[in-house]
Amino acid sequence: MEILEQKQNEINLSIPSKHGMEVIAAKLSENLSLFKGFEQKKIEQIKMAIIEACINAFEHGSDSKEKVVKVDFLLCEDKIEVTVTDTGKGFDVSKIKKHALSSPLKEKSKRGWGIQLIHKIMDEVEITSSSKGTIIKMSKFK
Amino acid sequence: MEILEQKQNEINLSIPSKHGMEVIAAKLSENLSLFKGFEQKKIEQIKMAIIEACINAFEHGSDSKEKVVKVDFLLCEDKIEVTVTDTGKGFDVSKIKKHALSSPLKEKSKRGWGIQLIHKIMDEVEITSSSKGTIIKMSKFK
Amino acid sequence: MVNFSISVEEKDNYVVLKTDGYVNNLGGRAIADKVHDFMEKGYKNFVINFQKSEILNSIGACILIEVLDSILEVEGKLKFSNCIEIIAQTMEIMGLTEYIDIYETQEEAENAIKD
Amino acid sequence: MVNFSISVEEKDNYVVLKTDGYVNNLGGRAIADKVHDFMEKGYKNFVINFQKSEILNSIGACILIEVLDSILEVEGKLKFSNCIEIIAQTMEIMGLTEYIDIYETQEEAENAIKD
Ligand SMILES: Nc1ncnc2c1ncn2[C@@H]1O[C@H](COP(=O)(O)OP(=O)(O)O)[C@@H](O)[C@H]1O
Numbered sequence: 001m002e003i004l005e006q007k008q009n010e011i012n013l014s015i016p017s018k019h020g021m022e023v024i025a026a027k028l029s030e031n032l033s034l035f036k037g038f039e040q041k042k043i044e045q046i047k048m049a050i051i052e053a054c055i056n057a058f059e060h061g062s063d064s065k066e067k068v069v070k071v072d073f074l075l076c077e078d079k080i081e082v083t084v085t086d087t088g089k090g091f092d093v094s095k096i097k098k099h100a101l102s103s104p105l106k107e108k109s110k111r112g113w114g115i116q117l118i119h120k121i122m123d124e125v126e127i128t129s130s131s132k133g134t135i136i137k138m139s140k141f142k
Numbered sequence: 143m144e145i146l147e148q149k150q151n152e153i154n155l156s157i158p159s160k161h162g163m164e165v166i167a168a169k170l171s172e173n174l175s176l177f178k179g180f181e182q183k184k185i186e187q188i189k190m191a192i193i194e195a196c197i198n199a200f201e202h203g204s205d206s207k208e209k210v211v212k213v214d215f216l217l218c219e220d221k222i223e224v225t226v227t228d229t230g231k232g233f234d235v236s237k238i239k240k241h242a243l244s245s246p247l248k249e250k251s252k253r254g255w256g257i258q259l260i261h262k263i264m265d266e267v268e269i270t271s272s273s274k275g276t277i278i279k280m281s282k283f284k
Numbered sequence: 285m286v287n288f289s290i291s292v293e294e295k296d297n298y299v300v301l302k303t304d305g306y307v308n309n310l311g312g313r314a315i316a317d318k319v320h321d322f323m324e325k326g327y328k329n330f331v332i333n334f335q336k337s338e339i340l341n342s343i344g345a346c347i348l349i350e351v352l353d354s355i356l357e358v359e360g361k362l363k364f365s366n367c368i369e370i371i372a373q374t375m376e377i378m379g380l381t382e383y384i385d386i387y388e389t390q391e392e393a394e395n396a397i398k399d
Numbered sequence: 400m401v402n403f404s405i406s407v408e409e410k411d412n413y414v415v416l417k418t419d420g421y422v423n424n425l426g427g428r429a430i431a432d433k434v435h436d437f438m439e440k441g442y443k444n445f446v447i448n449f450q451k452s453e454i455l456n457s458i459g460a461c462i463l464i465e466v467l468d469s470i471l472e473v474e475g476k477l478k479f480s481n482c483i484e485i486i487a488q489t490m491e492i493m494g495l496t497e498y499i500d501i502y503e504t505q506e507e508a509e510n511a512i513k514d
């Protein structure tokens with residue numbers, strides 16, 4: 001019964017691990033969140049979080065032959081849940097660096113902002129990574 | 143080798159069989175065909191064909207418990223190929239009625255235009271239907 | 285995105301309806317209801333401006349045929365303006381172009397009704 | 400959609416860059432190249448109008464930090480205008496709001512540079 005209900009609110013996308021496809025996923029999220037009546041600011045945050053998660057999945061997460069990234073959406077009453085899954089070699093989630101916000105500009109301009117940004121702009125973030133791949137699940141409340 | 147190449151140009155969407163979701167699929171096709179550089183008129187045709195195919199899949203094709211419709215895109219060099227798949231009870235493809243174009247208005251206003259429209263606005267259309275479901279494969283050249 | 289609304293301008297002897305949103309069964313039905321309301325008030329001539337409708341489906345289009353039919357019954361006129369190409373093409377495929385003229389701008393459609 | 404272009408307006412002692420498209424590594428790099436071209440011509444002050452950029456990514460944003468850094472090195476000014484909220488928020492998260500002022504309109508940004 002519950003699974004049936006979930007199916008009725010689930011949208012699944014799979015995209016090749018290829019430059020530009022992160023925008024396709026972001027635009028889909030835009031239309032889904034418009035459909036659910038989200039406000040503009042939150043829509044932009046959801047889009048950016050998906051872009052960051054997809055780029056990571058493309059860059060670090062898709063060494064496997066398949067090179068496909070899954071982006072799954074669950075439309076709940078009060079939130080939208082997005083899960084980005086890759087089948088790459090994974091990473092040690094506990095070792096994500098944080099930029100010291102008081103550091104000089106030169107330090108800030110180094111890459112490594114993606115996951116930090118996702119944490120700041122989404123309401124719930126859960127990253128699971130193993131040698132079989134990475135799953136990042138993020139939610140935004142309405 | 144060929145399968146690998148196809149994977150890199152394949153985008154797969156699955157949506158619940160629910161009013162409004164045909165628009166989500168159509169908008170995805172819009173972004174994909176913009177991405178491939180299609181002209182506006184053709185983009186509108188692709189969108190409408192997807193809307194018609196999805197509505198048919200929702201209305202006639204999704205009596206099964208799963209109630210999920212798949213919309214798959216293949217981005218080729220010179221065309222975009224869209225396949226809409228449902229798991230409904232199917233229909234007899236040879237019995238699709240055609241509206242006589244000279245018939246009076248009253249006759250025209252009856253439903254049953256969807257498949258005819260798809261044939262007119264897409265370049266290639268192939269419908270396969272059995273008791274396990276219906277697959278409509280349609281292409282538009284650039 | 286899947287919502288629909290209509291705004292209305294009552295003119296001398298015609299009415300302009302401006303649609304906003306998806307012309308599906310609900311959108312089509314909303315147009316038909318508005319037209320019938322104004323026909324009861326005695327209007328026979330209508331311009332529909334589709335500028336803000338970027339999608340339609342065949343069910344919505346079929347309702348537009350019904351609308352056309354009721355207008356022709358009272359010897360009225362129906363003109364479309366600001367359609368995206370696929371709306372015009374759908375009308376053509378359905379064989380309606382002999383009954384409905386389609387204009388680029390609302391002004392042109394209004395002028396044609398006044399004639 | 401994933402394309403990017405920049406248009407340029409050379410003013411008295413500053414340059415306005417208007418971006419169009421996705422501010423990713425390519426978009427960011429294109430902005431950086433334009434700024435460096437104009438710095439070589441002697442300009443130090445820049446307005447970037449983001450009106451036509453509805454998406455960015457963190458790699459693009461990092462390149463904007465580099466751009467800011469080179470401008471600050473010559474004691475120039477960098478102002479942003481017409482950003483969607485997520486661009487402003489990204490700058491804030493990256494701790495750049497003390498170095499870059501963000502204005503609603505290009506005019507306001509230009510006035511602030513003239514001061
Ligand atoms: N999907 C992923 N698969 C494997 N490693 C990842 C993935 N996402 C992130 N990482 C690792 O975490 C690091 C930090 O990611 P992020 O904050 O997005 O910054 P960046 O990608 O710019 O380095 C990456 O450099 C990478 O080593």
Ligand SMILES: Nc1ncnc2c1ncn2[C@@H]1O[C@H](COP(=O)(O)OP(=O)(O)O)[C@@H](O)[C@H]1O
Nearest residue numbers: 198199202203232233253254255256257258276
């Ligand atoms: N996916 C499908 N599954 C089962 N039957 C279908 C499907 N698509 C179309 N049909 C059958 O073909 C008929 C014609 O479809 P169509 O031309 O789209 O007109 P309409 O849906 O308005 O009746 C439908 O009435 C239905 O019986």
